[in-house]
Amino acid sequence: MDIAGAPPNKRARKSPSLEEDITGIRAILSDEFDEEIPLIQAHSCQLETKQQLQAVIQELSQKLPHFQHLKRVQDRSVLICPSSEIGVATTLEQHLEQFAFSEHVLRALCQGVRVVEVPQRMPRLRAQYEKSLKHWPCKFHPNHYSESLRNGSNFSSAQRIFHKRMAQLLVRLSRDVNANRPVGICVDPRQLNIVSIAGAAESSSPHEHCCMLLVDFVARSQEGGATKAELPFTEDSTESLDTTLRGIPKAYYDYLIKDEEYKDLTFGAEKSRDSKGVDPIQGSDNLAKFGPYLCTGYDVYLLQEPCLMCSMALVHSRAKRVFFLRSSENGALATRFQLHSVRELNHHYEVFQFTTQEDQDLT
Structure with a gap:
């Protein structure tokens, strides 16, 4: 029996019964667990040599401890800070100067600057992790129970x-x-x-x-x-x-x-x-x-x-x-x-x- 007012092409939803499967x-x-991880914009730099890496990462981790869920380095590209922290009328160099970076590190951070999109948070499931990797390397700690909840096992x-x-x-x-x-x-x-x-x-x-x-x-x-x-x-x-x-x-x-x-x-x-x-x-x-x-x-x-x-x-x-x-x-x-x-x-x-x-x- 049709329900009055129901759309003609849609079957009325019935309450579960004993006979249903x-x-x-x-x-x-x-x-x-279900949504795609949002992306945020971040400023990154391109180091000229790998020898600069240790000094740059050491000072960054002390003065700008961002991106705990991400790997800070991809090849010679280094994440500096979220772009949202840099004012519209402020350059990256001006922003960094207030944190008293050493001169050689400041110079390195201002080379090959570009804006990249990175995951906003750590992935909870492997499917999210694999999607996040397309944007930037991230940290991931597999949770087998969470995976089993998601896939029904x-x-x-x-x-x-x-x-x-x-x-x-x-x-x-x-x-x-x-x-x-x-x-x-x-x-x-x-x-x-x-x-x-x-x-x-x-x-x-x-x-x-x-x-x-x-x-x-x-x-x-x-x-x-x-x-x-x-x-x-x-x-x-x-x-x-x-x-x-x-x-x-x-x-x-x-x-x-x-x-x-x-x-x-x-x-x-x-x-x-x-x-x-x-x-x-x-x-x-x-x-x-x-x-x-x-x-x-x-x-x-x-x-x-x-x-x-x-x-x-x-x-x-x-x-x-x-x-x-x-x-x-x-x-x-x-x-x-x-x-x-x-x-x-x-x-x-x-x-x-x-x-x-x-x-x-x-x-």
Whole structure:
């Protein structure tokens, strides 16, 4: 059925369904990984002899320590400074005189002067490095993990199967348990235990967004939590000494344990230990050392891309990785901006989006 007002030549985008093929997972990386590195203009000189090189570089590194991400020399060409530092009514020689260069170095720097274009920053990936080399030699420290995130090889086959299964489970729980509203799942990736499940409430209050409730339900598993939820939660069995089901609402748990398709799923959060030695600023290894602390070390799966408030809640709760299936108009991880790549935050999680066959058809 056509949607009224839709362009006649464009197929209306459908919501992901259980039947659709989730084709993969793509990392949502900072723009620094995807964009071409901007170029800036720089003044360079051409040395008459290689014997001048040592003295010139020694004084340049002391008095004009620019271009830390670049190699200062290409053959006998030497980068001096960004062209933007030289005033319109100022010559290079006049600019350099204020730095008290020795006479022979100043003379060398003013020979064969030309303006070149160089990369503004260090490349993050090899593809950027190879493009940068076309302009000027630059420094590059390969990061194999970053490369694997970019090319999609960071997950093993078994991990991809599990992640895809969680994405399909989000769709099913939304449809069958939460009246097609967003749902989130928190998983301890060490044993692949489901720690908590939450669905957005019928209320439009942002405090009852799926993600906000999920973080609070994780806190319940650690004998905390602030939300006074009326829904009943799963009771711990007498056999479970090391894990707790306190963070999983009973409706979701009962639905899953009764379905033959999910009989192999495991549930339960590790119970809180003595947390005196926990340093909340450290990374996910604290989960193994000291036990659960908020969402430290946990993976969060969301049907819907979280808004800014929910994304910040995941920062404060110290989630390890966030996966989402559907983009949101007010999404803060990919659609509007990339909160997880803001350097000033004191915690950063990785973000991944599930791709579908429909996504490929639309590209």
